[in-house]
Amino acid sequence: MGNSLKEEFLRSQDEKGRSTTFSFLDLEKYALPLLKEAGVEEAELDLRLLLQEAFSLDTKGYLLGKREAVFTLYRKRAEEKPALSSSRVTGDLALSSSADEEPDSALNRFFSFLEKRLHRIPLSQILGRQEFFGLSFLVNENVLSPRQDTECIVERILEEEEKWKSLGEQDKRSGKKKELTDESVGIAGCEALSILDLCTGSGCIGLTLAKNLHCKTVLLLDKSNKALEVAKENYRRLFLEQESAKEEWQCSVLSSGREPDPNRIREQVLNPSVHFLESDLFDALPSFMEEKGISAFDILVSNPPYIRRDVIETLDAEVALHEPVLALDGGEDGLDFYRRIAKEGKRFLFPGGRVYVEIGYDQGTSVKDIFQKEGYFDVEVFQDYEGRDRGVRGTFL
Numbered sequence: 001m002g003n004s005l006k007e008e009f010l011r012s013q014d015e016k017g018r019s020t021t022f023s024f025l026d027l028e029k030y031a032l033p034l035l036k037e038a039g040v041e042e043a044e045l046d047l048r049l050l051l052q053e054a055f056s057l058d059t060k061g062y063l064l065g066k067r068e069a070v071f072t073l074y075r076k077r078a079e080e081k082p083a084l085s086s087s088r089v090t091g092d093l094a095l096s097s098s099a100d101e102e103p104d105s106a107l108n109r110f111f112s113f114l115e116k117r118l119h120r121i122p123l124s125q126i127l128g129r130q131e132f133f134g135l136s137f138l139v140n141e142n143v144l145s146p147r148q149d150t151e152c153i154v155e156r157i158l159e160e161e162e163k164w165k166s167l168g169e170q171d172k173r174s175g176k177k178k179e180l181t182d183e184s185v186g187i188a189g190c191e192a193l194s195i196l197d198l199c200t201g202s203g204c205i206g207l208t209l210a211k212n213l214h215c216k217t218v219l220l221l222d223k224s225n226k227a228l229e230v231a232k233e234n235y236r237r238l239f240l241e242q243e244s245a246k247e248e249w250q251c252s253v254l255s256s257g258r259e260p261d262p263n264r265i266r267e268q269v270l271n272p273s274v275h276f277l278e279s280d281l282f283d284a285l286p287s288f289m290e291e292k293g294i295s296a297f298d299i300l301v302s303n304p305p306y307i308r309r310d311v312i313e314t315l316d317a318e319v320a321l322h323e324p325v326l327a328l329d330g331g332e333d334g335l336d337f338y339r340r341i342a343k344e345g346k347r348f349l350f351p352g353g354r355v356y357v358e359i360g361y362d363q364g365t366s367v368k369d370i371f372q373k374e375g376y377f378d379v380e381v382f383q384d385y386e387g388r389d390r391g392v393r394g395t396f397l
Contacts, residue, residue, distance in 0.1 A: 005034075006111040024051055024066040031114055038118045039317070046123050053127055054110035074103040120317040132204040135211065137234050139202055142226035144327045146204040150303055152384045153358050153391050154208050157299065160354070160393075161193075161213055192216035192272075194294065196348065198281060198302035198341065199223075201327060203231030205301055207238055207274075215272035217294055223280045224326055235274055281337070282344045289348070296350045303358040304337035306330040334360060338367050342374040342394075349396045356393045364389035 009030050013022045028047060035043035052062050055070075065073050116126050124130040124145040130137055132146035133154055139145050193215045197206030200220040210218045220231050277288050289295070307328045313320055319328070330336055338357060345355060355376065359367050364381035371379045376394030384390035 003111070005114060006107065009111075020071055021069045023069055024055075024062065027051060027070075027110070028066070034114070034118060038120065040117060040120070046117060049123065049127065050113045050117065051110060054113055055106045070103050070107070074106075121322050122318045125322065130202075133208045133212075135204075135208060135238060137202050137204050137207075138230055138237065140230060141322060142224065142324060143201040143230045144303075144323055146202060149384045149390055150205065150358055152382070153301065153303065153356055154205060154212075156382055156391060156393065157209060157301065157354075157356055158212055193298045194296070194350075195219070195299045195301065196297040197221065198300065199304045199327070199337070200231050201227050201303070203234045205303060207231070207234055209299075209301070210272050210274060211238065217275070217292075217297075218272050219275045219277060219288075219294070219297075221277045221279050221281075221285070223278070224324070225278050227324070227327070228276050228278055232276055235276075239271065239274065281340055282348065285348060296353065297348055298350055298353050299356070300341070300345050300349060300353065301356045302337070302341060304330065304341065306334045306337065306358070306360050306363060308332065308334040334363065335366055335370065338363075338370050342371045342376070346374065346376075346396050351397055353396050354393060355396070356391060358391055359389060361388040361390070364392065367392045 009027070010019060012030065013019050013026060018026065028051070031047055032043055035047060040046055048059075048062065051057070052059065055062075055073075057065070113126050117123065122145055124139045125141055128138060128140065130139045130145045132148075133151050137146055191214075193213055194217040195206060195209055195213075195215055196219050197203070197209075198221050200206055200222045203220050206218050206220045209215065220228070220235075222228050222231070275288075275292060277284060279285060279288075305326070305328050307315070307330050309329055309332055311334075312325065312328055315328075338359075341355065341357060349355070355371070357367065359381075368379050368381050371392060371394040375396075377397055379392065379394040381389050382391045382393065
């Protein structure tokens, strides 16, 4: 279909005498009605992003050049080869941009993207990435695409940790002063955390917390090995590649004779130990924790499957047809995972440890009741940015 779309477009331009002088605006005029007819909600934005991705243009370059003939733009890019031959960066991911590429190759890529979007394949899967909490995460058909709604879970955890900072060196669990070793203290002087991210998928929650909190251990757990491969790649991109850049910086500082910044060196030392575990919730966790010397966790966080089984096929086509069912199916009433997390999770938490779970907009009362019946304290339903119930938190004493 991609080739047929391209051929149809080129025929239409040939009839107008613009077979070699068509612009991005002409591509927009051709593709936009198709996307709208296919039911794509944000068709204009999606189209612009697909064009930018296919032709390796940033937003400024695209908007300034959209009325210019595509072939003319490529000639200019060839003339500016020294500036364009290096990688451009979108978020934390580098995308190849070659001034030597033929415009027809980029055109083929665009129509391939367009065909996928017309089949309602999610934009994030086409682009291969999704932004979450200011970080860029690799995504594919094996994981749910990170959603803005989920950011409120991370935000709530960060807000509560900020409150604990005001206690200084007080033990969060007992409220008493605690002597902290160098290994257990974060940059701000607070105890380093151990975090368990259940049903991690792309790793967006656990890795974002690892980026924003003083963590000693972060364990990303999922039943799907394919999902864990995505999480591992995101860890590599967000931590290992940046760590390599820091090491290069440190070497350059030392070779220059300048005094290294102690804060940056300390930041390197405090990078958390990140682990990955394939497990059906807690099944494989006890033996893994024993092997790694992990006694318990301060925070258990999860965005588990919570869609009622009979509702899945009624969801938007992008979700129902292209997101992994394993990450959607929450059982007959959508609450299966909350029951297990509430019942089994207690044995893996420190006293005073906290649980945070994402929920569906209509599940607040039910999930709160599940955790209260299992003996959690301070159980609270909290809302997302649009005021809908989106999370439940509780404390294990």
